[in-house]
Amino acid sequence: MQPSPDINQYKELARRYGIAATPESVSRLTQLVARQDCCVDEIVRVIEKDPGLSARLLRVANPGAADESEYMATTVDEALMRNGIGCALLLAMGTPLSLALIKTFQTMLSLKLESVDVHQLDSLEGTHMRGFISFSGKVTGHVYLRMSSATARAIAGAILGMKPEELSADEVRDAAGELLNIMTGNFKSNLCDAGLDCKLQPPKVGMTDDCSTPVEPGGGLERLAFRSDTLQIFVDVTANPWSD
């Protein structure tokens, strides 16, 4: 099948503007999930071809497991049977989020951030900074960003080239909100390109003691964690596909 003129034109513009493409496996997976009549076998094949996606799917499908030895679902097929297609959607959303966060740290803070299993980090307790962005349309959900207040201040200082102690609370909140905007803007583009049109709400950022993440009715949750030498960041994604 020939690509549409729009797709060719977009590819030409993306090349001219230097816009990086979403990984092929992630685009393909999102397109498959967007088709409500899609065959599960096709989704399994796409995920199995990508070791990173397979590992993350198994992690999402075994939320209580501390490591692989405790997994109840051990194959891609089992994981999808157990958790449904929504699980694959979370996977498709989590990848652009992770890539965007890691790239943001690399380009704007010159800091190497690595994605780790959430169990490898000390859990966040007590008062911390939480930001979230809601999205709605053909897929509905939230992206939550959590970090200690010291981490939020250090990140804002690094982004703005200022000493953390010189920053006002508003500046720290605004930097965390922009971090959320950048992450979610990237994954929203991927969802929309796959046919899952959705709109983002402006970020809401504040301090909280509440460490729980509410899950959409009929939806799922994926927990992502990141660390550098000195920072720990937690990202939760909740989503309900085909919510319209």
Next chain:
Amino acid sequence: MATKILSVDDSRTIRLIVGKAFRPYDVVLLEAANGEEGLAVAAREKPDLIILDVTMPVMDGVTMLTKLKEDPALKAIPVIMLTAESGRENVLQIARLGVRDYLVKPFKEDQLIEKASRCVTLEKRPVATPA
């Protein structure tokens, strides 16, 4: 005469980063937090270049760009979109409206300077010599 650059973004963080990027250059940086404010500043100051976000409250970047291109006094001002949204529909729509360049967040200050220097002349600020 210094080059006038207008940064339109609801995030103060981004406006500060844009300001930091242009600090070594002989540039007057103008700021606006949404499209409506951006149009007002553009009409009043006639900037040489506009750096424009897409998702903003009050008036988004696509609406501001549309209105800018409809205004004979403002339509020749080059616009660089600076946004986290790189979806196909967004990019095609914005390109059709007539944008000079597109920079996806996250970005390096060097990338912004490189794209801006293709639109306007950027001259280094004279270094102050000690008395």
